[in-house]
Amino acid sequence: MTATELNSGGFETSSTVPRRRWTVAGPTLKGLEVASIPMEWTRRRVVGTTAAVAAIAGCLGEDGNDADPDSSNGANGSAESDGSDGADESNETTERNASAALEEVDLEDHTGEEEVTITVDPEGGGFEPAAFEIDPETLLVWRWEGSSTEPYPIDIPERCIWDQEVDEETVEERSSGDEFDRLFTVPGAYRYGSRDADGEEFTGGFRVVESGENDGE
Numbered sequence: 001m002t003a004t005e006l007n008s009g010g011f012e013t014s015s016t017v018p019r020r021r022w023t024v025a026g027p028t029l030k031g032l033e034v035a036s037i038p039m040e041w042t043r044r045r046v047v048g049t050t051a052a053v054a055a056i057a058g059c060l061g062e063d064g065n066d067a068d069p070d071s072s073n074g075a076n077g078s079a080e081s082d083g084s085d086g087a088d089e090s091n092e093t094t095e096r097n098a099s100a101a102l103e104e105v106d107l108e109d110h111t112g113e114e115e116v117t118i119t120v121d122p123e124g125g126g127f128e129p130a131a132f133e134i135d136p137e138t139l140l141v142w143r144w145e146g147s148s149t150e151p152y153p154i155d156i157p158e159r160c161i162w163d164q165e166v167d168e169e170t171v172e173e174r175s176s177g178d179e180f181d182r183l184f185t186v187p188g189a190y191r192y193g194s195r196d197a198d199g200e201e202f203t204g205g206f207r208v209v210e211s212g213e214n215d216g217e
Contacts, residue, residue, distance in 0.1 A: 157188030
């Protein structure tokens with residue numbers, strides 16, 4: 001996938017940061033029950049969490065090192081406007097929308113695989129693969145080749161929780177050789193990000209397909 005394709009899909013790369021990609025990987029969660037709690041993620045913190053109590057073994061994974069975190073769309077604005085705020089906010093909302101972003105790029109097909117490894121290389125392009133699709137119950141493993149934060153959610157399905165109490169400002173730092181795992185069971189579009197040592201964000205995304213969704217293609 002080219003950097004141009006990522007940019008046209010709204011996958012963000014800072015002007016000061018090289019081409020950004022995506023990556024995902026993770027270990028199995030045997031015996032782990034995960035409560036499904038609808039959440040709405042805002043730009044810098046979780047604004048709300050209301051409990052709906054269906055136990056879902058998925059979305060939340062464990063790698064023995066903590067979980068990751070939170071975050072996204074929104075509001076850094078002041079009360080004053082120069083007349084362009086509305087358009088800027090609209091563009092930002094679109095760019096950070098998982099479904100809209102994934103529609104604009106070619107997704108690598110990783111369906112049928114039990115585990116997918118995502119390389120995290122902040123200096124060399126971000127996440128690789130940057131955009132892909134997987135079946136439910138697929139383990140995603142992020143493997144670092146540089147230093148950045150753990151991945152945090154930007155836009156994820158309502159029935160999925162990534163982490164309840166961590167946001168992009170408080171996620172843990174990772175360095176070369178580290179790994180981070182998560183198991184994803186809830187179908188839908190996912191968009192996530194990480195920040196490099198300079199605080200610049202790079203993003204990635206994937207789709208968990210419904211069982212049988214790709215049959216006949």
